Amino acid sequence: MNIVVCMKSVPSSETKVKINSDGVTIEQTDVVFEINPYDEYAIEEAIRAKEAHGGKVTILTLGAATATQNIRKALAMGADEALHLICENAELADSSTIAELLYSAIKEIEFDVIFCGKKAIDCDNHQLPNRLAQLLDIPAVTAISNLELTTESGSAKRNIEGGTELITVNLPALFSAEKGLNEPRYASLPGIMAAKKKPLEERQVSMSNEKLTILSLELPPPKPKGRIVGEGPEAAGELVRILREEAKVI
Amino acid sequence: MAQGVLIFAEQREGVLKPSSLEAATLGRELKKEIGGELSVAIIGANSSSLSSEFKQYGVDKVYLADSEELNQYDGERYTALLAEAVSKAQPSVLIIVASAMGKDIAPRAASSLGAGLATDCTGVKVIDGKIIITRPVYAGKALIKLRIDSELQILSIRPNVFPKKAEGDTDPEVIELQIGEKKNPVSEVQHVKSERPELTEASIIVSGGRGMGGPENFHLTEELADVLGAAVGASRAVVDAGWRPHTEQVGQTGKTVSPNLYIACGISGAIQHLAGMSSSKVIVAINKDADAPIFKVATYGIVGDLFEVVPKMIKEIKALNS
Structure with missing residues (x-):
């Protein structure tokens, strides 16, 4: 079973965002880039599928040159090889452009399954998996929390409001991962050593935002200073009164 | 020339998602500024009665696909029907609610219609006939403002952000959509019994x-x-x-x-x-x-x-x- 995992390097969720003077990008000094958390579930699921069915796992990343270290982490977890489409300032780029670039690369690769994270935690676009599947003309099940995979098909569960959907699709297919799909493994020391020798191909790509234009990036307006209603349970009555009479939210 | 606004009305089991009326209210506001008609695409089993829920939202037309075969959400089929509604209505704006279903159908529709999509929007303005969108990025640590440059502008809106407001009374014309073949069946929908509201929809x-x-x-x-x-x-x-x-x-x-x-x-x-x-x-x-x-x-x-x-x-x- 040949598996491709789309992986993005993103500012860690602990990052305090500062806007650059250009007004459309964030400051990257002191920002730690990590594997997009949802992509970690995708990588883990891919490695498990390979362990069950054989084959290989290819990591596909589009992003800055600095993403290399996270690609090596994915290889250390157990992926076999990687293709890095190098492109600066792609973080908040239009998903349609990114989908096109990934599509051009993937159609050259033999695959049975594609795994993605359900979204990247920087742009929060939630678009790429479905756009990519549409371009490849394969079925997609997004934001899955469980997957039963055979060499022929995949049955995936996705959470919906107040329930779950169980969807079965024939391979080749794309699945995007929700938290809870699995518990990603840590790379072992031999894994880290082996990762250094695994094939990593780099290609320069260029992109333009074809369908969206970013006008500005701003910090949210500061919160007005809050008010400490009191200390201990004695304050509970006053808080409830405020919520009902002043804030009118209960 | 694309004109007007189309709303994707989300329903499950014949029950309209309340946020769809938030989308309709926003659509009515946008229509005032960009002109054209306000229409709604209603897709699902036993969904024809839902058009009456839009009476007080200034809706001119309803594009309807009501069939027992559509009793479960099926991304490919629903997208094909929504795309058909778009090709009939020729709107310049399509609004979808950023729910579990909306997050799935919006990028499918955007891709198949060759359109730009802004997801999970929390602010929408019209400047010179073009929609200007505000949406959170980095989970809300920053806000991005953007413009969609394709002729069809698709946006998904965050539930519970845009107020809904009933106003007036219209009797929309109903147009039936052609239902295509089933490819990847949803074999089962399991409902988790919960007395509590869903996190993303709760007030x-x-x-x-x-x-x-x-x-x-x-x-x-x-x-x-x-x-x-x-x-x-x-x-x-x-x-x-x-x-x-x-x-x-x-x-x-x-x-x-x-x-x-x-x-x-x-x-x-x-x-x-x-x-x-x-x-x-x-x-x-x-x-x-x-x-x-x-x-x-x-x-x-x-x-x-x-x-x-x-x-x-x-x-x-x-x-x-x-």
């Missing part, structure tokens, strides 16, 4: 963090939620510890929420949690540590032991309700 959320001490104490946040008719949330720390299911997680790696009232019990306020909830309209923090970062975003705070404060709040609210 009140009660969340618990590590300060709850252990999974056995969450009956407190549940009780407080129940007297308020609220949803229950959790911080990443308690989800990762296995105290609560991941579906309850609020934050950058969980759900981003904007309720009217967010009550944080024993949550210190890690930056990734704050990102997911700081757009809530009113925030209440209950925490022992007066220096906890959660108090920086809180509208109202109580410094104290939640095991004393929360039961007292439950009692006070019960007294008010009775």
Whole structure:
């Protein structure tokens, strides 16, 4: 079973965002880039599928040159090889452009399954998996929390409001991962050593935002200073009164 | 020339998702500025009666696909029907609610229609006939403003942000859509029985963090939620510890929420949690540590032991309700 995992390097969720003077990008000094958390579930699921069915796992990343270290982490977890489409300032780029670039690369690769994270935690676009599947003309099940995979098909569960959907699709297919799909493994020391020798191909790509234009990036307006209603349970009555009479939210 | 606004009306089992009326209200406002018609695409089994729910939202046309075969959401089929509605209505704007279904269908539709899509929008303005969108990025740590340059502009809106407002009375013309073949069946939909509202749709959320001490104490946040008719949330720390299911997680790696009232019990306020909830309209923090970062975003705070404060709040609210 040949598996491709789309992986993005993103500012860690602990990052305090500062806007650059250009007004459309964030400051990257002191920002730690990590594997997009949802992509970690995708990588883990891919490695498990390979362990069950054989084959290989290819990591596909589009992003800055600095993403290399996270690609090596994915290889250390157990992926076999990687293709890095190098492109600066792609973080908040239009998903349609990114989908096109990934599509051009993937159609050259033999695959049975594609795994993605359900979204990247920087742009929060939630678009790429479905756009990519549409371009490849394969079925997609997004934001899955469980997957039963055979060499022929995949049955995936996705959470919906107040329930779950169980969807079965024939391979080749794309699945995007929700938290809870699995518990990603840590790379072992031999894994880290082996990762250094695994094939990593780099290609320069260029992109333009074809369908969206970013006008500005701003910090949210500061919160007005809050008010400490009191200390201990004695304050509970006053808080409830405020919520009902002043804030009118209960 | 594309003109007007089309709304994707989300329904499950013949019940309209209330946020669809938020989308319709926004659509009616946009139509005033960009002209054209306001239409609604209704897709699903037993869905024809839903068109009457849009009577007071200025809807001119309803594009309807009502068939037993559409009883479960099927991304490919629903997208094909929505695309057909777009080709008939030729709107310049398509609005979808950013729910589980909306997050799935919006990029499918955008891709198949060759359109730009802005997801999870929290602000929409019209400047020179073009839609200008505000949406949170980095889970709300920053806001991005953008313009969609394709002829069809697709946006998905965050539930509970745009107000809905009934106004006037129209009798929309109903146009039937052609239903295509089924490819990848949804074999089963399992419903989790819950008396509580869904996290992303709730107007009140009660969340618990590590300060709850252990999974056995969450009956407190549940009780407080129940007297308020609220949803229950959790911080990443308690989800990762296995105290609560991941579906309850609020934050950058969980759900981003904007309720009217967010009550944080024993949550210190890690930056990734704050990102997911700081757009809530009113925030209440209950925490022992007066220096906890959660108090920086809180509208109202109580410094104290939640095991004393929360039961007292439950009692006070019960007294008010009775």
